[in-house]
Amino acid sequence: MTAQSEAELADIIAGAHEPLCIQGGGTRGVSVPGEVLTTQGLSGVKLYEPGALTLVVGAGTPVAEIETLLAAENQRLAFEPLDLRGLLGTEGAPTIGGAFATNASGPRRIQCGAARDFLLGVRFVDGRGEVLSNGGRVMKNVTGYDLVKLMAGAHGTLGVLTEVSLKVLPCAETQTTLAVRGVDLPEGVAALSAALGSPYDVTGAAYDPTERVAYVRLEGFEGAVRYRAEALRALLAPFGEVEEVSGSEELWRDIRDLKALAGVEGDVWRLSVKPSDAVALIPALGATRCFCDWGGGLIWAVTPKGVDLRQRMTVAGHATLIRSEGRSPVARHHPEPAPLAAISAGLRQQFDPRGIFNPGLMG
Numbered sequence: 073m074t075a076q077s078e079a080e081l082a083d084i085i086a087g088a089h090e091p092l093c094i095q096g097g098g099t100r101g102v103s104v105p106g107e108v109l110t111t112q113g114l115s116g117v118k119l120y121e122p123g124a125l126t127l128v129v130g131a132g133t134p135v136a137e138i139e140t141l142l143a144a145e146n147q148r149l150a151f152e153p154l155d156l157r158g159l160l161g162t163e164g165a166p167t168i169g170g171a172f173a174t175n176a177s178g179p180r181r182i183q184c185g186a187a188r189d190f191l192l193g194v195r196f197v198d199g200r201g202e203v204l205s206n207g208g209r210v211m212k213n214v215t216g217y218d219l220v221k222l223m224a225g226a227h228g229t230l231g232v233l234t235e236v237s238l239k240v241l242p243c244a245e246t247q248t249t250l251a252v253r254g255v256d257l258p259e260g261v262a263a264l265s266a267a268l269g270s271p272y273d274v275t276g277a278a279y280d281p282t283e284r285v286a287y288v289r290l291e292g293f294e295g296a297v298r299y300r301a302e303a304l305r306a307l308l309a310p311f312g313e314v315e316e317v318s319g320s321e322e323l324w325r326d327i328r329d330l331k332a333l334a335g336v337e338g339d340v341w342r343l344s345v346k347p348s349d350a351v352a353l354i355p356a357l358g359a360t361r362c363f364c365d366w367g368g369g370l371i372w373a374v375t376p377k378g379v380d381l382r383q384r385m386t387v388a389g390h391a392t393l394i395r396s397e398g399r400s401p402v403a404r405h406h407p408e409p410a411p412l413a414a415i416s417a418g419l420r421q422q423f424d425p426r427g428i429f430n431p432g433l434m435g
């Protein structure tokens with residue numbers, strides 16, 4: 073079921089008597105009880121002001137369409153929304169509403185923030201079928217519920233996004249990537265930490281345990297990037313062989329979209345931990361394949377079917393089941409501590425009192 077307008081969406085939700093499975097482009101492979109309701113019909117650019125770095129679009133607008141529009145003005149979505157179709161084996165087209173609903177943030181998060189940090193305003197339909205809006209077209213403080221931030225990462229459990237206002241940024245003039253090869257996990261994470269702790273404005277820091285290589289990305293004006301690259305090369309030299317990698321843009325698209333894990337059999341987990349904890353945690357996971365981003369703070373792990381990776385976590389953090397081979401008894405999202413769970417339940421009661429949006433998805 074696809075609504076073609078905000079008013080139609082509101083009518084569908086108001087008249088619903090059974091649960092609804094809320095989807096954007098349907099690329100995440102999430103299945104919950106209820107009739108599928110997509111926002112793909114709520115597509116199109118409402119306002120684009122390149123000089124003000126501001127964009128207002130329908131929530132169902134494909135991310136690829138937005139990226140093409142921005143590229144014509146030498147601008148971009150700085151938070152690098154993930155495209156996990158290759159990893160998950162799904163089809164469809166990622167939408168901007170889905171990107172914000174899942175807070176889909178790529179490698180550049182370590183430098184510029186998450187998707188939610190670029191969201192200026194939202195319009196959405198709550199569980200009563202009422203249209204609500206919050207925020208605007210500029211960054212500002214708010215009182216009461218900050219619905220903009222609440223909707224980012226709520227996975228459609230509090231409301232169905234119909235329109236988003238967001239901040240965009242200029243494209244970098246150039247980028248380059250340094251690779252430190254032949255480094256084991258402790259040295260690889262230490263190299264990333266050294267790069268991130270330097271004054272050289274790193275915009276990507278990833279480590280591949282299988283290939284034993286750490287990647288560090290630099291972006292900006294060509295002269296500045298060249299200077300920073302040479303300085304960073306000297307800083308990283310004690311950790312191992314350092315070389316400049318060709319095809320930097322393609323490399324980071326592959327890192328963003330987890331190309332290294334695509335086609336690897338098993339369940340796929342996403343773990344968020346303190347970067348320094350990755351060194352002790354990864355060996356304890358017993359994963360068949362891993363990949364690290366965000367300087368080690370984001371770990372993607374493939375495990376045999378049915379393994380509850382949360383039981384193997386030896387450090388504090390969160391583990392989300394992104395892909396399961398068949399129906400899994402393991403909860404998709406990490407259980408919340410009791411105080412936080414109470415707040416979450418209260419929010420769902422406030423915005424979706426009938427419990428019809430993606431029931432059971434967030435606990």
